[in-house]
Amino acid sequence: MKKLLTTSLLTLLSMVSVFAQNEKYVQAMTASIELLDKVDKAKNDPVELQGIANRFERIATAETKEWLPRYYAAYCYTLMGLSGNSIADKDKYLDKADGLLKEAETLAGKPSDEILIMKAYAAQIRLAADAMNRWQKYGALFTENIDAAKAVNSDNPRIYYLEGSSLFFTPEEYGGGKKVAKPLLEKAVAKFAAFKPQSSISPQWGRMEAEWMLSQTN
Amino acid sequence: MDKKGKPLPGANVFLKGTYDGTTSDSEGIFNFKTIEKDTAILSATYVGFEISEKNIGLNGKEVLHNFRLEESANELNTVVITAGAFEASDEKRMAMLKPLDIVTTAGAAADITGAIQFLPGAQRVGEQEGLFVRGGSGQETKVVIDGMIVQNPFFSSLPDVQQRGRFSPFMFKGASFSTGGYSAQYGQALSSVLLLNTTDKASNNGLGISLNLANAGLNYDYASKNQSISAVAYYGNLKPLFALVKQNVDWLHEPEFKGTSLTYRLKPTKHGVLKVYGMYSDSRLSVNSKNPSTDSGRMKLDLKNRNAFMTSTYSDQWADGKWLLNSGFSYSRNKDNMSFDAINFDRFDARTQARLVLTRLLAGNNSVLFGGETHAINLQNGVDGRLYRLKDHYTAIFAESEIYVTRQLAGRVGVRGEYLSLLNRFNVAPRLSFAYKTGKFSQVSLAAGQFYQNPDYRYSYMNKNLNFERADHLILNFQIIKNQRTFRFETFYKNYAQLVREFTGEVFDADPYRFPWGPTNNQGDGYAKGFDFFWRDQKTIKNFDYWVTYSYVDSKRLFQQFQESATPTFISNHNISLITKKWFEKIQTSFNMTYAFTSGRPYYNPNNKVFLSDRTPAVHNVSIQSSKLASIKGNLVIFYASIDNILNTKNVFTYRYTTDGKTRYSVGPQSYRSFFIGTQIMLSKKAKVDKNDL
Numbered sequence: 001m002k003k004l005l006t007t008s009l010l011t012l013l014s015m016v017s018v019f020a021q022n023e024k025y026v027q028a029m030t031a032s033i034e035l036l037d038k039v040d041k042a043k044n045d046p047v048e049l050q051g052i053a054n055r056f057e058r059i060a061t062a063e064t065k066e067w068l069p070r071y072y073a074a075y076c077y078t079l080m081g082l083s084g085n086s087i088a089d090k091d092k093y094l095d096k097a098d099g100l101l102k103e104a105e106t107l108a109g110k111p112s113d114e115i116l117i118m119k120a121y122a123a124q125i126r127l128a129a130d131a132m133n134r135w136q137k138y139g140a141l142f143t144e145n146i147d148a149a150k151a152v153n154s155d156n157p158r159i160y161y162l163e164g165s166s167l168f169f170t171p172e173e174y175g176g177g178k179k180v181a182k183p184l185l186e187k188a189v190a191k192f193a194a195f196k197p198q199s200s201i202s203p204q205w206g207r208m209e210a211e212w213m214l215s216q217t218n
Numbered sequence: 219m220d221k222k223g224k225p226l227p228g229a230n231v232f233l234k235g236t237y238d239g240t241t242s243d244s245e246g247i248f249n250f251k252t253i254e255k256d257t258a259i260l261s262a263t264y265v266g267f268e269i270s271e272k273n274i275g276l277n278g279k280e281v282l283h284n285f286r287l288e289e290s291a292n293e294l295n296t297v298v299i300t301a302g303a304f305e306a307s308d309e310k311r312m313a314m315l316k317p318l319d320i321v322t323t324a325g326a327a328a329d330i331t332g333a334i335q336f337l338p339g340a341q342r343v344g345e346q347e348g349l350f351v352r353g354g355s356g357q358e359t360k361v362v363i364d365g366m367i368v369q370n371p372f373f374s375s376l377p378d379v380q381q382r383g384r385f386s387p388f389m390f391k392g393a394s395f396s397t398g399g400y401s402a403q404y405g406q407a408l409s410s411v412l413l414l415n416t417t418d419k420a421s422n423n424g425l426g427i428s429l430n431l432a433n434a435g436l437n438y439d440y441a442s443k444n445q446s447i448s449a450v451a452y453y454g455n456l457k458p459l460f461a462l463v464k465q466n467v468d469w470l471h472e473p474e475f476k477g478t479s480l481t482y483r484l485k486p487t488k489h490g491v492l493k494v495y496g497m498y499s500d501s502r503l504s505v506n507s508k509n510p511s512t513d514s515g516r517m518k519l520d521l522k523n524r525n526a527f528m529t530s531t532y533s534d535q536w537a538d539g540k541w542l543l544n545s546g547f548s549y550s551r552n553k554d555n556m557s558f559d560a561i562n563f564d565r566f567d568a569r570t571q572a573r574l575v576l577t578r579l580l581a582g583n584n585s586v587l588f589g590g591e592t593h594a595i596n597l598q599n600g601v602d603g604r605l606y607r608l609k610d611h612y613t614a615i616f617a618e619s620e621i622y623v624t625r626q627l628a629g630r631v632g633v634r635g636e637y638l639s640l641l642n643r644f645n646v647a648p649r650l651s652f653a654y655k656t657g658k659f660s661q662v663s664l665a666a667g668q669f670y671q672n673p674d675y676r677y678s679y680m681n682k683n684l685n686f687e688r689a690d691h692l693i694l695n696f697q698i699i700k701n702q703r704t705f706r707f708e709t710f711y712k713n714y715a716q717l718v719r720e721f722t723g724e725v726f727d728a729d730p731y732r733f734p735w736g737p738t739n740n741q742g743d744g745y746a747k748g749f750d751f752f753w754r755d756q757k758t759i760k761n762f763d764y765w766v767t768y769s770y771v772d773s774k775r776l777f778q779q780f781q782e783s784a785t786p787t788f789i790s791n792h793n794i795s796l797i798t799k800k801w802f803e804k805i806q807t808s809f810n811m812t813y814a815f816t817s818g819r820p821y822y823n824p825n826n827k828v829f830l831s832d833r834t835p836a837v838h839n840v841s842i843q844s845s846k847l848a849s850i851k852g853n854l855v856i857f858y859a860s861i862d863n864i865l866n867t868k869n870v871f872t873y874r875y876t877t878d879g880k881t882r883y884s885v886g887p888q889s890y891r892s893f894f895i896g897t898q899i900m901l902s903k904k905a906k907v908d909k910n911d912l
Contacts, residue, residue, distance in 0.1 A: 024237070047228060051228070051241040054229075054239070055241075057263070058238075059237055061261075062235055077265075088292070092265050093265060140419060173848060173849045174849075174854060175852065175854065
């Protein structure tokens with residue numbers, strides 16, 4: 001009886017400490033995600049994003065089994081890839097994003113639609129840095145990752161936002177343009193409305209961006 | 219801060235394993251509190267720099283630390299070995315050109331060799347095909363595709379007619395044009411190698427149609443997750459074009475050609491890539507050419523050619539990229555049925571080759587590789603009823619290592635050993651390259667080595683005791699690439715030895731159709747020296763790209779029938795190229811213009827006591843080219859048009875004399891001012907389409 005009480009007490013205590021640690025993790029992530037949401041995505045200020053990326057990276061080094069902090073840090077670096085001063089600078093940020101996504105993939109174990117979507121996003125921005133010379137390699141990589149994400153979860157709204165934005169920025173002569181992008185963006189907005197995130201700290205970004213872009217196609 | 223003391227804002231400084239940390243401010247200063255106790259590891263990371271860590275004690279007092287971070291290896295602080303090589307590639311950062319540049323150069327006629335002729339180190343020889351590099355003849359440059367030597371890279375050669383390359387530039391993702399001092403991985407070329415790398419994946423799904431004044435073709439690409447297949451078929455006939463463009467040549471049967479090719483790619487494992495390429499082509503032409511050695515002054519030249527070529531390569535890697543494998547196998551077969559007036563000259567050649575290269579990547583960008591290749595070559599020449607045959611087995615092994623002494627200083631050392639069964643001889647050739655980074659955007663490099671090549675096979679039919687011909691190279695290079703502007707200067711010295719000399723006992727015979735018959739030995743020699751400049755600016759004017767190059771060569775040889783040392787006829791001392799390209803975004807059109815200047819070349823004048831001292835006039839060529847992209851009913855369409863020699867300059871490449879030495883006549887291009895138009899249509903269902911076919 002005493003042994004049973006001790007065992008269950010110890011179990012209870014250890015669970016509490018696990019919860020406590022989880023709570024610290026969730027708190028830190030939530031705070032950092034809030035800061036990330038506040039970033040003006042039209043400007044993508046690299047100084048602001050670097051600070052937030054650093055927060056996620058610190059959480060990542062402390063939580064060696066969690067892929068989410070690495071995912072969000074990669075998201076920050078991917079956005080920084082839009083605002084670097086030269087191709088070399090942009091590539092430096094995107095290289096960092098690639099490395100973090102590789103770590104995230106290994107930790108996630110099984111294929112994750114969110115990680116694949118982020119990889120596609122990074123490929124899209126890599127292409128944008130030097131479109132004339134990179135469209136072939138990174139265009140193919142973008143499609144590969146989007147298709148893989150669809151295979152895991154075809155209801156993820158971010159898939160359709162990225163496909164739509166890719167067409168939105170592709171010149172009409174190459175099969176792109178606002179008209180072709182519109183149906184995909186509409187699908188994205190619909191999926192966003194129906195989307196239920198797995199947890200409070202799971203990726204939820206993209207709704208505002210999709211809605212804004214859709215408004216531009218009219 | 220970094221090594222030079224510059225503060226690094228935005229660095230991540232934290233206690234390893236905890237959440238405690240902060241981002242450094244604009245002055246690189248960081249400040250944070252922690253409740254951790256005893257000891258901890260203070261870490262600092264910064265994008266593009268190596269992580270730095272320090273053990274600290276936490277006992278309630280303030281801890282001060284100044285981090286000095288080391289930059290990671292990148293293109294601005296790490297040297298790249300470039301002496302003697304011009305890269306055209308999407309992937310390498312040191313690339314001087316992108317593959318797109320080759321295709322959009324006016325005057326190149328979308329032919330790779332045509333475009334390479336506008337680069338420093340290349341000389342323009344209008345009436346012969348091949349790459350003439352730094353005082354070397356067209357035979358001294360080999361074309362290599364995916365590591366395999368191409369036996370017939372150009373359509374069959376005819377005297378005084380420059381032939382195109384057989385391969386479309388769209389097949390390749392990159393090209394490396396070596397102007398000398400090339401790697402131990404390649405051999406059998408006294409002057410240079412043109413390394414072409416095929417694309418790894420098909421570019422679009424669907425059917426494409428190509429239509430222009432010379433040919434009509436279809437291409438089809440299909441790609442699935444890990445395999446892809448591309449098929450091409452074409453038929454060409456130059457009769458309509460020659461009806462529109464005035465010809466200097468008297469055609470009896472305008473060139474007619476047809477062919478097909480198939481490319482298959484497979485990714486059997488995560489990193490393995492198998493590529494198989496097969497091509498067949500068939501062509502014929504007939505011309506009444508000028509030949510002063512006949513009574514009528516003309517000779518009927520008839521040529522039928524059949525060519526088949528197959529190459530397959532397999533590459534893979536293991537141990538997380540530490541080991542790389544590159545292997546290949548190819549077979550080519552070429553038959554020319556020629557007749558000059560009533561006399562038959564048939565040529566047949568076949569080459570089978572296999573190649574294997576293993577590379578081991580070591581720490582710090584260092585690497586070592588070793589490999590080997592073996593070829594079986596079968597040649598036949600029918601000369602006026604007599605059949606000459608040759609069988610040759612060529613084997614080579616090589617080893618090379620790339621060593622980074624520091625990030626600023628790198629060296630590449632290699633050695634190559636070759637054996638040719640035909641000559642029953644070995645050779646061993648050392649190769650050496652160094653590069654030193656003089657600043658953030660600039661570097662100097664040096665390349666040196668020995669290069670061997672089998673003598674022209676026509677000599678070997680008569681004399682099986684010949685030795686390899688040899689060239690020793692020394693090249694120095696300085697380059698700056700900054701802000702999308704490139705400046706490059708290179709100077710070279712080449713020493714030729716063991717060149718084949720033919721002793722006919724007669725006066726020099728300038729007949730381009732002659733077949734060597736005299737006794738031969740390897741007592742010839744020569745030299746070539748010079749320098750070139752390259753300046754490219756892609757930034758100053760928006761959407762405008764231009765480059766200027768100037769090459770100077772001084773060369774003399776004692777070889778072939780020469781009885782004294784003289785400058786060979788393919789040498790022009792000065793070559794200047796100006797290439798300009800402008801892209802008009804609103805109308806999706808590119809407009810390109812090229813000016814090429816080639817100074818006069820020596821030609822044989824039987825009336826002049828001084829051998830090869832006469833010079834042709836200089837050659838000038840101004841050409842323009844334009845391409846437009848359009849979308850018609852959702853299909854991508856590309857229109858292109860070009861005018862070559864827009865000033866209608868009556869260029870002369872060389873002169874020939876009648877047998878009595880009294881009349882001189884000129885050899886020039888097939889046509890003076892000429893134009894060309896065409897279109898490419900992509901009937902693609904997918905959204906992403908091919909822009910590279912500009």
